[in-house]
Amino acid sequence: MSSCSAARQAFKVLISHPNVPAPALDLLRSRGGELIFCECVPPSRSEIISKVAGVDAIFWARYQPLNAEILDAAGCQLRAVSTMSAGIDYVDVPEFKRRNIPLGHTPDVVRNSVAELAIGLMIAAGRNFHDGRCKIGRSQWRIEEVDWLMGQEIRDSVVGFFGFGGIGQAIAKRLQSWDVAKILYTTRTRKPNEADYKAEHVPFERLLKESDFVVVASPLTEETREKFNSQAFGQMKSSAVFVNVARGGIVKQSDLHDALKSGRIFAAGLDVTTPEPLPADDPLLKLPNCVVLPHLGTQSWKTTTEMGMLAANNILNALEGKPMIKSAY
Numbered sequence: 514m515s516s517c518s519a520a521r522q523a524f525k526v527l528i529s530h531p532n533v534p535a536p537a538l539d540l541l542r543s544r545g546g547e548l549i550f551c552e553c554v555p556p557s558r559s560e561i562i563s564k565v566a567g568v569d570a571i572f573w574a575r576y577q578p579l580n581a582e583i584l585d586a587a588g589c590q591l592r593a594v595s596t597m598s599a600g601i602d603y604v605d606v607p608e609f610k611r612r613n614i615p616l617g618h619t620p621d622v623v624r625n626s627v628a629e630l631a632i633g634l635m636i637a638a639g640r641n642f643h644d645g646r647c648k649i650g651r652s653q654w655r656i657e658e659v660d661w662l663m664g665q666e667i668r669d670s671v672v673g674f675f676g677f678g679g680i681g682q683a684i685a686k687r688l689q690s691w692d693v694a695k696i697l698y699t700t701r702t703r704k705p706n707e708a709d710y711k712a713e714h715v716p717f718e719r720l721l722k723e724s725d726f727v728v729v730a731s732p733l734t735e736e737t738r739e740k741f742n743s744q745a746f747g748q749m750k751s752s753a754v755f756v757n758v759a760r761g762g763i764v765k766q767s768d769l770h771d772a773l774k775s776g777r778i779f780a781a782g783l784d785v786t787t788p789e790p791l792p793a794d795d796p797l798l799k800l801p802n803c804v805v806l807p808h809l810g811t812q813s814w815k816t817t818t819e820m821g822m823l824a825a826n827n828i829l830n831a832l833e834g835k836p837m838i839k840s841a842y
């Protein structure tokens with residue numbers, strides 16, 4: 514038997530980043546895992562490449578490119594890889610398929626935390642949180658003016674989702690008690706459970722024209738890349754609030770900047786940008802009507818731990834020759 518096909522009980526796992534939730538690490542150790550940690554924050558490519566050689570599995574905790582370079586450095590004994598993220602746009606999935614290496618990820622468990630954040634962004638952007646906070650800092654508090662910092666309410670609004678998978682539906686579920694007028698969504702195919710959310714499947718153009726809040730909750734693919742550009746913003750209501758909790762690449766950011774600056778749309782709330790980290794001098798950060806967060810969608814220990822446990826279980830399953838719980842292909 515070659516060293517690459519030998520069955521083993523003990524196994525080595527590269528943990529690509531420090532501070533992965535302890536329960537996930539304990540689980541891997543309890544099943545015989547020897548864990549090899551990258552210790553720098555963020556880990557350097559050279560650290561990952563030097564430490565990945567000879568491992569059986571990779572626990573990939575953040576959004577850095579995961580591609581042939583890493584797989585080559587790992588070697589042919591590699592039997593399982595799981596990301597600790599729902600989105601896998603930074604992974605060269607065709608390369609995994611070509612090599613037949615099981616690849617897992619962590620959808621579903623992220624949906625509630627991202628949904629809560631999305632509603633936070635709808636309110637923060639719609640109700641001028643950023644502008645209001647800046648005005649306090651500049652002693653421009655003008656509450657005596659009746660029409661000061663007027664915002665957009667969720668109540669009675671049309672909320673349009675671009676993408677209506679787990680995250681979009683978790684947001685829509687929460688909105689059932691927010692007295693919205695209508696929920697619209699645009700996806701390639703109609704969702705059989707749309708009635709659960711009283712949601713209507715509509716073409717993209719209708720979503721843009723009719724929505725008071727447009728919420729992006731779709732994966733980044735070649736089809737969705739820069740889907741929100743000047744043409745799309747040009748079709749939205751001037752009172753519209755744009756929220757993105759998916760991936761920055763779905764938006765042509767310079768066009769969003771222009772739409773916000775010119776008042777073509779009312780406001781935006783972004784948890785994701787291009788690039789990440791967003792440089793401190795990025796023009797978006799100078800806009801009063803743009804709330805920008807540093808990709809906090811899943812940043813709670815509750816959800817991060819659930820993601821860690823799912824990633825660990827994906828790896829354990831694959832090492833035992835079973836299907837991953839959440840396979841990425």
Ligand SMILES: O=C(O)C(=O)CO
Nearest residue numbers: 598599600623810811
């Ligand atoms: O899990 C992911 O892919 C996320 O980006 C969460 O915000």
